[in-house]
Amino acid sequence: MRLQNKVAVITGASRGIGEAIAQGYIREGAKVVIASRKQDALDEVMAGLQEMGGDVRAIATHTGDPEQCKMLIERTIAEFGRVDVLINNAATNPHFAPMLQSEPSHWQKIFEVNVFGYFWLCKYAAEAMQKTGGGKIINMASILGQQPGFMMGIYSTSKAAVIMLTKALAQELGGDNIQVNAIAPGIIKTKFAQALWDTPAILQRLEENTPAGRIGQPEDIVEAAIYLGSDGSNYMTGQVLVVDGGTSITTM
Numbered sequence: 001m002r003l004q005n006k007v008a009v010i011t012g013a014s015r016g017i018g019e020a021i022a023q024g025y026i027r028e029g030a031k032v033v034i035a036s037r038k039q040d041a042l043d044e045v046m047a048g049l050q051e052m053g054g055d056v057r058a059i060a061t062h063t064g065d066p067e068q069c070k071m072l073i074e075r076t077i078a079e080f081g082r083v084d085v086l087i088n089n090a091a092t093n094p095h096f097a098p099m100l101q102s103e104p105s106h107w108q109k110i111f112e113v114n115v116f117g118y119f120w121l122c123k124y125a126a127e128a129m130q131k132t133g134g135g136k137i138i139n140m141a142s143i144l145g146q147q148p149g150f151m152m153g154i155y156s157t158s159k160a161a162v163i164m165l166t167k168a169l170a171q172e173l174g175g176d177n178i179q180v181n182a183i184a185p186g187i188i189k190t191k192f193a194q195a196l197w198d199t200p201a202i203l204q205r206l207e208e209n210t211p212a213g214r215i216g217q218p219e220d221i222v223e224a225a226i227y228l229g230s231d232g233s234n235y236m237t238g239q240v241l242v243v244d245g246g247t248s249i250t251t252m
Helices: 016-027 039-051 066-080 104-132 153-176 191-197 200-208 219-229
Strands: 007-011 031-036 056-060 085-088 135-140 178-185 240-243
Touching: 007 016, 007 066, 007 104, 016 031, 016 039, 016 085, 016 219, 031 039, 031 066, 039 056, 056 066, 066 104, 085 104, 085 219, 104 135, 104 153, 104 178, 135 153, 135 219, 153 178, 178 219, 191 200, 219 240
Parallel strands: 007 031, 007 085, 031 056, 085 135, 135 178, 178 240
Antiparallel strands: none
């Protein structure tokens, strides 16, 4: 029970990595607030978490909207009295093509959710954590924030920004006993990445270039998120924990 009675806010939690982390946090004793844009999808996940015995709330939130980000943290405090862990996991990528073929709307949408939304939630969560003696912020980056992905230039740029946001906030918030770290997954079998793993030729190449011999599953990210949300990581901040089966160490 490494997260006993901690209150965690997890965005992008209606499926994939976010849902898997929510399950892991419940198993470790946390109280959890799950967020995504659609309430019906959240309610379905919440029902499953409650069957596990979890104390859960589901709050529909568009994390690209600063006011909704503020509302999410305020409602969490109203329900549970505090915020101990924030996991910024929501993401979008409406542009899978060369960067020079992008439109201003692509940049706006991707950065609105992947970067600006992360910052606003960090801001409001950190302000709450400062009042209660500290906390943990975990930002979901990507190995594509360290090396650009094919046809995913804008997304890669946004994840590079997440990595620097993580480091800058860790520097500023260290004195408040708030640790800020990032997780950089490789390709994970989620709906978000389906265009990659659902194409046999691409999947074969990914598997061949991953020392582990496979792409990741959402469950592969859970233990990293538990560690970064627990007291075991109290002396770790401003770091990027890569969980990619070794993909980033290979020569493509």
